[in-house]
Amino acid sequence: MNILVVGAGYVGLVTAACLANKTNRVVCVDTDPKKLAKLASGQIPIYEPGLKEIVDAAVSNKYLTFELGIKAGLTKVESESTEPTLVFIAVGTPQGEDGSADLRYVLAAAREIGQQLTQPAIVINKSTVPVGTAESVKGEVAWQLFQRKCFIEFDVASNPEFLKEGAAIEDFFKPDRIVIGTDNENTKANMLKLYRPFVDDEKRLLTVGVKEAELIKYASNAMLATRISFMNEIANICDRYGIDVEDVRQGVGMDSRIGPAFLKAGCGYGGSCFPKDVQALVRIAQSVGVEPLVLNGVESRNKKQKQYLFEHIVAKMGKDLTGRKIAVWGLAFKPETDDMREASSIDLIRALCHAGAQVVAHDPVAKEVAEQVFADLIRNGRLTLVDHAMAATQDADALALVTEWAEYKTADLDALKQSLKAAIVFDGRNHLNPVVMKQHGFHYAGVGRV
Template sequence: MKICVIGTGYVGLVAGTCFAESGNTVVCVDVNEEKIAGLREGVIPIYEPGLKEMVIRNSAEGRLTFTTDLAAAVKTSLVNFIAVGTPPGEDGSADLKYVLDVARAIGSHMEGFKIIVDKSTVPVGTADQVRRAVQEELDRRGVSYEFDVVSNPEFLKEGAAIDDFMKPDRVVIGVDNVRTAELMKELYSPFMRKTNRMILMDVRSAEMTKYAANAMLATRISFMNQIANLCERMGADVSAVREGIGSDSRIGYDFLFPGVGYGGSCFPKDVKALVRTAEECGYDFMLLKAVEEVNERQKMLIPEKILRHFSGDRAGESRPLAGKTIAVWGLSFKPRTDDMREAPSIVVIERLLAEGASVRAHDPEAVKEAQKIFGDRIAYSCSSPYDILAGADALAIVTEWNEYRNPDFERIAEQLRTPVIFDGRNLYNPRRLKEMGFIYHGIGRNGSGFVEK
């Protein structure tokens, strides 16, 4: 099948590459000439395990090409995926400018029947707007071509996107036409070889499904963070609590890890957008407003713990972190990505800097992205995490990279000025670290630490 993917960001590049991997002829389109030139040379603008190798292989075999010529790509493709950004506006709503610009461009250049697929995360009713934008361009041209608009939201986890696409939990297709439904089933059939995980529904329900899924996961995270904060005050251990409630099959263990809050390109944006969508139709989505507020507060937890700790050392001083150096492990919003959009590390580091601390940070992949945010206000390392420890007054864990899970604690203790760890992801066992002489601050772990997590 001939496919055009418009937008070579995270979603578009992964989708286009995986469709090519399954034998389709795919052309990826972007307005950024420098990015397209780089992709032609195998330069991948994002970090995603396995993606570079797949892009290079499919490009070499002629199934995957990159261009800035949208007109030519649309004319030769049956299925046209819209995978451009939908950044949040000032009021939290999704900005559909780029989506509708692409829709108008498709209408300006299409010749013959086309399937137009919204792959971007878009609010309910976007397909109707896309349909109108395309039809207006056809009317302007004085031509009449059939087309269908489909909603096909993505459910990719950064760091595992290739597996998620090639072996999906489910594929949601919102479609109003039987013929188009059959063509979409054919397109996704290579990914359904073991079991059929395709869910067909109406377009508006598909648009809502994406927001509802992300809002539910964000709610679980904020709920568990509140439980963790209560555990600290009540002398309970949140790891034991998670074990207890997660064993209930109605609840399960996923997305019940307390920490420093969620970030990334999806959860913060989608929660805001769904709240705004509700407001537009006169509904007060109180639960999601609370989810968002809890998450913003949670990002401040680690710097507040650091402030309390050092305030005890320097009672009465207005800036207890002045002259202190804090080593931070982890910058990206989650492991196995260089994505720093809405990353908790940004809030943590900005607060530490505002309180007068010096910050050194390590991350295996996100240093370049962090430099765009912090510039030379902090020091960086992307090689060994131990490089930033010498003479630091404390270590803060912000992202749970595998490299941090089982470190050399003796080496850490030797290099830190004082053996203090603020574990924002509960990677370590509190009892073990206390026995080794560390001062340990986790999230919701003031209990006995009986559960070995």
């Protein structure tokens, strides 16, 4: 099938590469020439395990190409095929000042599609967008076609992505479900044809209305965020009673009605989806007169949870951390990604530096991103980023673990203890074994752990 993907960011690049892997002819476009130059030279602008191999194979087999702008992309992908061109909009929907989704890039893409379209097409919203966005996109495309006095058949569908950073390739090739939002039978047939090669059971292909599909994405992320915030609240109760949240989590998760996923206590969720989508859903609810009591609670608990590590550090070491050196392991919001958007490490490091501490931090892949996020702290000498985990802990007064990278779990504890000035570890992800840590002589503090 002939496919145009608008946006070579995280969602767009993964979508383009994976669709091209199934011998579809895919053109991926972007407005950033520097990003496209990197892609043309074989460089992947984001860290995602397995993505480079998929992109390289698709480019090598001539199923995937990159172009600057929608006009060039449509010129390349449109053909005399009787099938409509599938145009995926996969641009960013950043958070507006009021927490709602900013649709300027989505609507700009729709506008240009309408200006450049020459053949029948199905425009597909892959970006996470509020309920009713498909109607806005359809109106924008239709208006541009009207201005051009062109009568080209097109439709707009919703096809939200459910990609976990760090596991996006597997998620795309082995999806739990693929949601297709359309009321048009021709669109449905084309979308099913596109996605059948990705599922072993057609029941995984869920066709619903457009607005239903738009809401499914927000509701899914908000539910997962709710589970995390719920367990973090339980962890705080565990702290007060001196009981182990991991035992509680296991007991709760064994209930088949609940299950164990997303019930791990920690120092708050981050990333490009959960914080933004919960707040956007709050605004969606408010816009139709629904008071989002649960969603507001989820967000409030997460903001509070991001203070958890700092509060425990100052409770142990005092509010004035002047002259103290704190090591931080992990900067990305989760392992297997370099994404630091809304990462808990940001709140912690800025709070530590404000309290007077000298911070030395390590992350296996997020150093380059961190150099931008913390440019001010690095410039004024409050924060140092290092290339090796043990280099961060050398002569540190304490270690705070923020991201649960595998290499931290297998660290040599004897060497760690010898490296630290004081054998104090604050584990914000319950990543380390508290019994083993204490056997090695560490003062260990997890989240909701005895």
